Each structure stands twice: as C-alpha cells, then as structure tokens.
Amino acid sequence: MxxxxxxxxxxxxxxxxxxxxxxxxxxxxxxxxxxxxxxxxxxxxxxxxxxxxxxxxxxxxxxxxxxxxxxxxxxxxxxxxxxxxxxxxSDEAIIRTLAARAADDRLGVPLNGSAGTTVIDYAQPNVAKEMHVGHLRSAVIGAAMVEILEFTGEKVIRRHHIGDWGTQFGMLIQYLLEHPHELDHKGGDEEASGEEAMSNLNRLYKASRALFDSDEEFKTRARARVVDLQAGDPRTLELWQRFVDESKIYFYSVFNKLDMDIQDPDVVGESGYNDMLVETCKLLEESGVAVRSNGALCVFFDEYKGPDGNPTPLIVQKSDGGFGYAATDLSAIRNRVTDLAATSLIYVVDARQSLHFKMVFETARRAGWLNDGVKAVQLAFGTVLGKDGKPFKTREGETVRLVDLLDEAVERATAVVREKAEKVGLTEAEIVENGQYVGIGAVKYADLSTSAARDYKFDLDQMVSLNGDTSVYLQYAYARIRSIMRNAGDRKPVAHPELELAPAERALGLHLDGFGALIEEAAADYAPHKLAAYLYQLSSLYTTFYADCPVLKADTPEQVENRLFLCDLTARTLSKGMALLGIRTPEKL
Known part of the structure; x- marks a missing residue:
C-alpha cells in the first residue's frame, strides 16, 4: 500500500x-x-x-x-x-486520515525512497572477558537503530566487531596448551550454559595471568605463542578458536537475556581483517596519506594536537611491526565499502573514542575509501552512571557485571508484576514472562529515552515505576487498551468521520497522525530517543483520553466504535514503536 x-x-x-x-x-x-x-x-x-x-x-x-x-x-x-x-x-479529516493509516500494515509510515545499505557496528564484547555495564549502551542503541532503519526500507548489515585478537591470547593459549582440560564442560559434549562458559574463561584467565606474572619461562613461551598466532600456526589457531567459541556461548546467553538476536555470520571480530592489514598499510604509505615517524606508520592532522602542542598522529603500524586498532578499523572500512557496498557506516561506540574515529574517518577519506557516496558516522554514547552521578560501580568499586544488572532488573520487575497479578488474572507462567518483558524493557527504555550522547543514571526503582517516563508506563497503557478490546464483546473498532471529537480525542488523533514523520526523523538523525519521547507522549495522551472519554460506556454505538478505533490504532502504534526499540508489549499487565 x-x-x-x-x-x-x-x-x-x-x-x-x-x-x-x-x-x-x-x-x-x-x-x-x-x-x-x-x-x-x-x-x-x-x-x-x-x-x-x-x-x-x-x-x-x-x-x-x-x-x-x-x-x-x-x-x-x-x-x-x-x-x-x-x-x-476538521474532525472529519483527522478520522479519515487515521482510518487510512489503520488500513495499512505499516501504519502509513513511508518507505525511504533513497534507501541504501547501512553497515552498523554495535555490541562489541571482548573474547575471554566478562561483559559489564559498559557494554549495555552499544548493544541496546545499535539494536534499536537496526530495527528503525530496516523499517524505513534500508538494507542493514549488522557487524559485531568483537575483540578477538591481540597479545593477551599468547598467554591464554599457552596456558590452555599446558592445561588442556581447562575449558572442558562438566556435561561432557553438551554445550555449557553462559555462566559455566564465563566461569571457565575467568578461571583460566586468572590462572594464566598469575603464572605469566610469576614464571619467566612461561612468560617467554607465552610471548613466542603470540608470534605463532600471528603467523597462523594451525595448532595455535585451533586453541584460539576454542576461546572464541567458548566466549560466544557466554555472549549469546547475555544477548538472549537482553532479548536480542545475534547471528553468527554477523560476528566479524578484529581477526576477520587480519589478511588486509599489510595491504592497508602499503596503500596508505604509497599514497602518502601515512608516513614513517620513528619507525611507526602514522597519519598526521593539523587540527588534532596533544598537550605539548604537537600534532597527535593516528598510529596505523607500530615501530615493532605490530598493528594498532587503526589498521583494523581502516581495513574494516575498506571491506564494508568495497565488498559490502555500504552507503552508510554507523559505529555505535563510546564517546570517549570520538577522536580515534574522527582520525580514522579522515584517513579513509584522504585514501579515497570514503567518498561523497558513503557517509561514516560515530553514534557516540555517554556513560551509565549510578544514583550518585558517578560511573556505575559495585559497592566494592568493581565494574558491574551485565548479567547481574539484568537479573536484578527482572527480579524487581517481577515483584511489580506480581503485585498486580491477581487483579488482572495472571498465571504464574505469565507473571514470570511479563517480569522478563518489563525488566528488560525497563533497562532498554531508560537507555533509549535519553539522547545517546548524554550520560544517564541507572536507577532501577525509577525504571520499574508505573509512573513517569518509563517503559512500564507505556506497557501498562498498551495492556489497558487490550483489556478494553477484550471487554468490548461484539462491538468492533470502526472509524466514524461524521462524529464530533472531544478535545482529548483530537489531541490523541493528531499525535497518532505524526507517527510516520517521527519514524523518518528518528531514522535520519540516528535518534531512537525521539521515538521513545513520541511513545511516552502517546501513552500520556491516551491516559487523558481514557480518563475523559468513556469508551464502552460512550453515549451512542457509533461513538463506542469510534473510540474503540482510536484505542486500537493507539495500541498498534505503541506495539510497533516499542518493537522498534526492542521492547515487548504484554497483553495483560
């Protein structure tokens, strides 16, 4: 349509x-x-x-x-x-326009006539390391942008640029070689749970680090193993792959808790660009974009200076021949533009890496890998803060484990759902399921309702509140509408353009009419927080409508049908909008 x-x-x-x-x-x-x-x-x-x-x-x-x-x-x-x-x-124009939206599966949201191919780089955990609160924003913001862009017609290619390469693997692989059963699963050939996989990796990391720090001979063997890894030694690569596979079991379990779908082909880590690094450096040096400085291959920029007033270079290759992050990031740009035919590159990465990405993008432009037909954007995000306004830590000052944070959110939300369960007739299974939806939705919405560039406070008490700008408030508005629809019996939603509208009906209708323009804006600006703000206002306007305009007890059958129509379109818009943010809408709450 x-x-x-x-x-x-x-x-x-x-x-x-x-x-x-x-x-x-x-x-x-x-x-x-x-x-x-x-x-x-x-x-x-x-x-x-x-x-x-x-x-x-x-x-x-x-x-x-x-x-x-x-x-x-x-x-x-x-x-x-x-x-x-x-x-x-006119009231008639409002209802006629909304009726046309309601007749469309896309709710009247237009497809972008100039849609292209976007590669979005988000959710980038590190192999053999635990995911913490700092990994939350990239995953949540990136997943929402994937959904929003795909809904507008963009071809989206997901990339999870996991940290799966580097000198630390020499230590880990050498230890595993000498202690071959450290990553074995308790259940034999059965796949481990995410917790068991991370437990194995944590134990091995601590043991190998202790040996590396105390045993010079082991340290020598570990450093030699890095050389073997970089040279592509088959046995070394086989053990490296075990770390990657074990880490993926853990990653996927965390992403599953977040209600996010991560597919294996989308996981292309640092190692995926190894074969391109030498050529990337050669092309940069031969074109004069990069020059040798004290043995290192560097790109200089007049506009970026260090505290000493000297230009801050982007180091592509170190003086010892090793490759920096820049070499991998520049190779990834070459791959994404040339092989994947991307017209847009989005990097959902911490704002503290902004200088790095400015220099990488400018280098790629100088080299001709980025041109007028391809834009590269860092969707930079701020820090997750505790209630005290400082970076979120445990009481012991440790970084908060992401699984602990998500489990606590679900636990709190389940308690909130349980309080209302008897009133709405929820079974125990529905309480548990809704607790998951509300808890994970609360975490995602708190993140997405804040402009990505800003820091935000992580306050679970506020996040699972039924009042205020929370996902629970939105989910509750949706569930309330579904309850009305169930109680409507034989009465169906029907648009009646001939009816005069009450002020609350007009306000709700005009806001519903803005959904398409809002989605276009959120996609163009890479701003999921604008969608969150729209949905919160929609829920607030619906709450006023619900209080001012009796639905099933309206004065005439036509008015009942028209108000059911407004309810139904509001529910569909809420459900679609929340789904684009990665948040579920329970039928009962």
Missing part, C-alpha cells in the same frame, strides 16, 4: 501552494508549519518571506489565507500576531 499523507503534510502543501500564488517570486517556499498550542498547526514562514519581498507580513498572511484551499481538511484559519497563520483541521 502507498504511504498515507499525514494531516501535517496535507496542510503544509496547501499553505505552500497559497504562498506560491500570493508571492510567485518566492518559488516553492517553506511555510514552516509547526504544531501549536493555539490551534492544531501554525505556519511561521510568512514573516521571513515578507521581509525578503519587502511586503507587509500581515497583509501577505491575509492574501495567503484568501487563496488557501480549505476543502476536506482545514476547518478554520486565523491571522495572528505579526503574520502567523493559526490553522485548525
């Missing part, structure tokens, strides 16, 4: 046409249409156009008003202030 024009776009087009007639020399002028408290919309563009044309703005506004096509959409218009147009649409 073709996308459904919103009321805003219909009004904007009509004002634009009237402006073109009143002031032909202005061409296709933007009326600067905005939602307004004084009417449904306000056109603010006349002032600037009048100034440019040396015309009286109120007189120009009156001429525009005279030529405005009001048929079928606009109920009334008034000139306000120095030349604003306050525009009120």
């Amino acid at each position: 073709a996308s459904v024009p919103s009321l805003a776009s219909s009004v904007e087009q009509r004002v634009s046409d009237a402006l073109a007639s009143a002031l032909p020399e202005a061409g296709a002028a933007d009326p600067l249409l905005r939602r307004s408290d004084r009417a449904d919309f306000q056109a603010n563009g006349i002032l600037a156009l009048a100034k440019k044309a040396k015309a009286n703005p109120r007189e120009l506004a009156a001429t525009v008003l005279e030529g405005l096509d009001k048929s079928g959409v606009i109920k009334e218009v008034e000139v306000s202030g120095p030349g604003f147009l306050n525009i009120t649409v």
